[in-house]
Amino acid sequence: MFKKVLIANRGEIALRVIRSCHERGVRTVAVHSEIDTEALHTRLADEAICIGPDDPRRSYLNIPAIIAAAEITGADAVHPGYGFLSENPEFAETCAQCGLKFIGPTPEQMRHWGDKVKSRALAKSLGLPILQGTEVATNLEDAVDKAKALGFPVVLKASGGGGGRGMHVIQAEDQLRSVFQAARSEARAAFGNDELYFETLIERPRHVEFQILGDDHGNIHVLGERDCSIQRRHQKIIEEAPSIALSDELRSDMTSTIRRAMKETGYVSAGTLEFLMDEQGNLTFLEMNPRIQVEHPVTELVMGIDLVAEQIRIAEGLPIELPAPNLAPRGHAIECRINAEDPDTFAPSPGKITEFHMAGGTGVRVDSGVYGGWRVPPNYDPLVAKLIVHGPTRAHATAKMRRSLAETIIGGIRTNIPLHRRILAHPAFEEGRISTCFLDEFSP
Amino acid sequence: MFKKVLIANRGEIALRVIRSCHERGVRTVAVHSEIDTEALHTRLADEAICIGPDDPRRSYLNIPAIIAAAEITGADAVHPGYGFLSENPEFAETCAQCGLKFIGPTPEQMRHWGDKVKSRALAKSLGLPILQGTEVATNLEDAVDKAKALGFPVVLKASGGGGGRGMHVIQAEDQLRSVFQAARSEARAAFGNDELYFETLIERPRHVEFQILGDDHGNIHVLGERDCSIQRRHQKIIEEAPSIALSDELRSDMTSTIRRAMKETGYVSAGTLEFLMDEQGNLTFLEMNPRIQVEHPVTELVMGIDLVAEQIRIAEGLPIELPAPNLAPRGHAIECRINAEDPDTFAPSPGKITEFHMAGGTGVRVDSGVYGGWRVPPNYDPLVAKLIVHGPTRAHATAKMRRSLAETIIGGIRTNIPLHRRILAHPAFEEGRISTCFLDEFSP
Amino acid sequence: MKLNLDQLRELIQLLDEANLTEIEVKQNDDRIRLRRDPAPAQAPSAVAADPAQPAAASAEQAGGIFVTSPFVGTFYRASSPDDDSFVEVGDRIAPGQVLCIVEAMKLMNEIEAEIEGEIAEILVENGKPVEYGDRLFRIEIA
Amino acid sequence: MKLNLDQLRELIQLLDEANLTEIEVKQNDDRIRLRRDPAPAQAPSAVAADPAQPAAASAEQAGGIFVTSPFVGTFYRASSPDDDSFVEVGDRIAPGQVLCIVEAMKLMNEIEAEIEGEIAEILVENGKPVEYGDRLFRIEIA
Numbered sequence A, B: 001m002f003k004k005v006l007i008a009n010r011g012e013i014a015l016r017v018i019r020s021c022h023e024r025g026v027r028t029v030a031v032h033s034e035i036d037t038e039a040l041h042t043r044l045a046d047e048a049i050c051i052g053p054d055d056p057r058r059s060y061l062n063i064p065a066i067i068a069a070a071e072i073t074g075a076d077a078v079h080p081g082y083g084f085l086s087e088n089p090e091f092a093e094t095c096a097q098c099g100l101k102f103i104g105p106t107p108e109q110m111r112h113w114g115d116k117v118k119s120r121a122l123a124k125s126l127g128l129p130i131l132q133g134t135e136v137a138t139n140l141e142d143a144v145d146k147a148k149a150l151g152f153p154v155v156l157k158a159s160g161g162g163g164g165r166g167m168h169v170i171q172a173e174d175q176l177r178s179v180f181q182a183a184r185s186e187a188r189a190a191f192g193n194d195e196l197y198f199e200t201l202i203e204r205p206r207h208v209e210f211q212i213l214g215d216d217h218g219n220i221h222v223l224g225e226r227d228c229s230i231q232r233r234h235q236k237i238i239e240e241a242p243s244i245a246l247s248d249e250l251r252s253d254m255t256s257t258i259r260r261a262m263k264e265t266g267y268v269s270a271g272t273l274e275f276l277m278d279e280q281g282n283l284t285f286l287e288m289n290p291r292i293q294v295e296h297p298v299t300e301l302v303m304g305i306d307l308v309a310e311q312i313r314i315a316e317g318l319p320i321e322l323p324a325p326n327l328a329p330r331g332h333a334i335e336c337r338i339n340a341e342d343p344d345t346f347a348p349s350p351g352k353i354t355e356f357h358m359a360g361g362t363g364v365r366v367d368s369g370v371y372g373g374w375r376v377p378p379n380y381d382p383l384v385a386k387l388i389v390h391g392p393t394r395a396h397a398t399a400k401m402r403r404s405l406a407e408t409i410i411g412g413i414r415t416n417i418p419l420h421r422r423i424l425a426h427p428a429f430e431e432g433r434i435s436t437c438f439l440d441e442f443s444p
Numbered sequence C, D: 001m002k003l004n005l006d007q008l009r010e011l012i013q014l015l016d017e018a019n020l021t022e023i024e025v026k027q028n029d030d031r032i033r034l035r036r037d038p039a040p041a042q043a044p045s046a047v048a049a050d051p052a053q054p055a056a057a058s059a060e061q062a063g064g065i066f067v068t069s070p071f072v073g074t075f076y077r078a079s080s081p082d083d084d085s086f087v088e089v090g091d092r093i094a095p096g097q098v099l100c101i102v103e104a105m106k107l108m109n110e111i112e113a114e115i116e117g118e119i120a121e122i123l124v125e126n127g128k129p130v131e132y133g134d135r136l137f138r139i140e141i142a
Helices: A011-023 A040-044 A063-073 A089-097 A107-114 A116-125 A140-150 A173-191 A248-265 A296-303 A307-315 A394-407 A417-425 A438-442 B011-023 B040-044 B063-073 B089-097 B107-114 B116-125 B140-150 B173-191 B248-265 B296-303 B307-315 B394-407 B417-425 B438-442 C005-017 C056-061 D005-017 D056-060
Strands: A004-007 A027-033 A047-052 A077-079 A154-162 A165-170 A196-200 A206-214 A220-232 A235-241 A269-277 A283-289 A332-339 A355-357 A364-368 A383-391 A409-411 B004-007 B027-033 B047-052 B077-079 B154-162 B165-170 B196-200 B206-214 B220-232 B235-241 B269-277 B283-289 B332-339 B355-357 B364-368 B383-391 B409-411 C022-027 C030-035 C064-068 C073-076 C098-104 C107-112 C117-122 C135-140 D022-027 D030-035 D064-068 D073-076 D098-104 D107-112 D117-122 D135-140
Touching: A004 A011, A004 A063, A011 A027, A011 A040, A011 A307, A011 A364, A011 A383, A011 B394, A027 A040, A027 A063, A040 A047, A047 A063, A063 A089, A063 D073, A063 D098, A077 A307, A089 A107, A107 A116, A107 A283, A116 A154, A116 A283, A140 A154, A140 A173, A140 A196, A154 A173, A165 A173, A173 A196, A206 A248, A206 A307, A220 A248, A220 A296, A220 A438, A235 A296, A235 A417, A269 A307, A296 A307, A296 A332, A296 A364, A296 A383, A332 A394, A332 A417, A364 B364, A383 A394, A394 A417, A394 B011, B004 B011, B004 B063, B011 B027, B011 B040, B011 B307, B011 B364, B011 B383, B027 B040, B027 B063, B047 B063, B063 B089, B063 C073, B063 C098, B077 B307, B089 B107, B107 B116, B107 B283, B116 B154, B116 B283, B140 B154, B140 B173, B140 B196, B154 B173, B165 B173, B173 B196, B206 B248, B206 B307, B220 B248, B220 B296, B220 B438, B235 B296, B235 B417, B269 B307, B296 B307, B296 B332, B296 B364, B296 B383, B332 B394, B332 B417, B383 B394, B394 B417, C005 C030, C005 D005, C098 C135, D005 D022, D005 D030, D098 D135
Parallel strands: A004 A027, A004 A077, A027 A047, B004 B027, B004 B077, B027 B047
Antiparallel strands: A154 A165, A154 A196, A206 A220, A206 A269, A220 A235, A235 A332, A269 A283, A332 A383, A355 A409, A364 A383, B154 B165, B154 B196, B206 B220, B206 B269, B220 B235, B235 B332, B269 B283, B332 B383, B355 B409, B364 B383, C022 C030, C030 D022, C064 C135, C073 C098, C098 C107, C117 C135, D022 D030, D064 D135, D073 D098, D098 D107, D117 D135
């Protein structure tokens, strides 16, 4: 068992990891930037080390500083959370070289799935359904040929992208001609990789993803799916489990396919396979995220498990420990991401939280890294809290989320709670008629 | 379905009821005293009516004021919560006379179980195991004779008492002679009933209680037990479900016995049968509480149900709706009652809450009627929050409660959190060696 | 959002008359809140405060005493719809005189004056619900 | 959210006219809140603040400049246990002069002086861990 885990992250996910460590009797080290000296993860960890200034490139992305913090505190493992260094294979390698166990998959797995072109090829070779697409376009004329061959409309994607970044919907040739070079420069700047390729555009898709866990003993578990279709500019804002769009048959087929595929790659730790679902119910592979995800709690609630505790167990070399051999989802869970932003303009709204009263009661879970009187810094992700509810049916969960949003009061900063209230009150949401275009179509 | 429910209570239980109403789409009316104008139940209900001054006898116990508040707001039902008027058959009758549905059992049931001598007799007639005891003592000499016949040590109990009130442990005859008259006057003053009787003293008992639900359709469900042995002066402070002291066989026997007994009395709504368990594992009936109890959430967590929602359904005349026909507890739940009191002297500590940060994350539920910046009034119960956790095993739940207590910060008032931390850290608690004498024996 | 400014003005008037610092009205999802913090402490020597000059708002209220509702219930100005009101603005009243009825649980509770004075204002409409402590009448003690 | 500026102006006017400190109007999900805090009380003339008297703590630090750690790591005063310390209290230092080493990830990072001055204090013990921004030396600039 680990004695001390360093959490190379901040905010609610750092808290999340600290909690599972403490419940396991493992001591924790928080790292923080100067502006996060009074942040909750800094206050609640057993030890806290300042690793740099506010700029995340010099603190939360600063590999030598994080490793040095682990060295001076005697930590024996590192949990990267999500974002920041969580998908950086060099960081995982450096941890290993310095004798620190990295709580996540191997650097090789991260590299396989990190490049979108390679991950597409890998998914295909593993028998996962993939979207029609092209090879990398070598230049503009090649791109035009490839896009024409695929047939407009198409999605222009960056190999290095993912999570909705580095994507452009292209309706016709002239649009492609006008954006191609810019997209290339953008990709080079953002991901250090200017490779671009095409995929068929799926109209009004659902976003459906499967949670997996693998361990060193050859066990692979597929722990059901999440529906994360409610998005704004490819950023998820509401997630639920299970997805009402999956028949039991499709769920069972996908579970077997994914399980076989992941067994073949020998995947270890938590990961998520993301798919798009078209209006006919066909799933196609989008990407694999080799880390814990923001929306993991909806899976935890319906499955009755602790995914972060399992990540830690797996990293310790232990087998996965589930409450039953073939877990089935129990009830329905919904998560709303509460961001410090204007609910209409989506402009960030950092500042001092003057009032902070989150919902409570039966079936309500709150994961938050903030507290009343604390100042939300302008430097990082705007996520201030995840409000997650669990009820016997989707209708119950929806009603519970409505009342939970109604009783949540966050003062001093603006948040997207009014937007969440409008979405939850919308008949299309209630009826489950959701897709990634929900916000554009209904402007709730 | 009810359109509007008035909640004749305050604090966390008022919130608890408001939440289940709102999730059901039922509007709510809060009643409040003058000092509770800014209380959370006042703020979160759809409507709020001031019913009187701070003194609870003139507000929360003021039947005409509460009925009038229901009349002017057009409420069609009343939920009494626990404490205050919840076990007052006159209140239930008045509600009925005024065309308001009382969400609870019938006044007859309340009367049957409210008098401890009658409830003992009723339990006996229903085949529930009861403790050796006597009839009511008519005078001091009769009392001495009865106590001698039973055999010292004995417990002197008031017919009108309950919930640990009106009880004296008597070791010998001279002690009985010196306290009898005082106990009688005390009982008359406290319960308006000076009848006293004796029961055998059980040394180091566990407090084990069974949750039941009955409806108008003849259904009776016994929803497992709770262990509420950690008490201070007969007031529960930590409760858990299930009880590790019950074998599957005993649990199953008790479930059948209680189910048959409750079916025979035709009990409707939520109720709890309390038992003492001696060191040999024998259970004897203590009392029946015909209402929702403070510690009901531990049952909700392990059973995956909403007891207050069921109370409302039952009052609407609907059948009980459980997720499965034969519910079994899943995992283990623990509740800590966080009181505004000095953790060592137990003196009440009302005042302004300057910081209020409750634990969050997986498996943590918070039921609280307070918020940061609010002033806890000195007039009522000191309970400010219930911290409730749910884990796959008792060891997990204990670890989760420890970390949850560690991250809970309540500033401005003193609370018993340090006492809870000491209890949860104690090896005897960890090993489940608990009884109602825990605090006296271990002084953690 | 449609604002009813007249309503707001009336509320401000009420705030003044009653010498309140805050009024908050909540109805369903609507909420109106007005607040007037007491003027900050004066700089002592620079601007000498004139103790003979009370604040405008409180000056208006001099002599005002409120009769508040001792019950939750429905406010009635007369014994029955056919009867005359117990009192009108301008009436002189004496201790023990019935001012109104607050009905609760079908009981007609007569509210009596406890002091001598003149009805300066009737603050609740006939037939409207009142909470405990709600102001019913303003009495001026001449 | 659509802003109706005219409406807001009217509300501001009302706030001024009525001499309020706050107006809040909420309708459904819309909310308008105006607030003008009263000007703080003037410093009374009796107790004149003395601007020439800084707080005790800062007085002690007058002229002190701190060298802080640019890394997380372990602080060493010398290149090796057998070597002399780079600097001692009282030493004059010049820009570019090595003051200490902060070891991180087995790399010995030499920390150099950026200014001229005198070592007034050494704030960390040899071999102890330091965080980013920890104060290592106090330098006095004569």
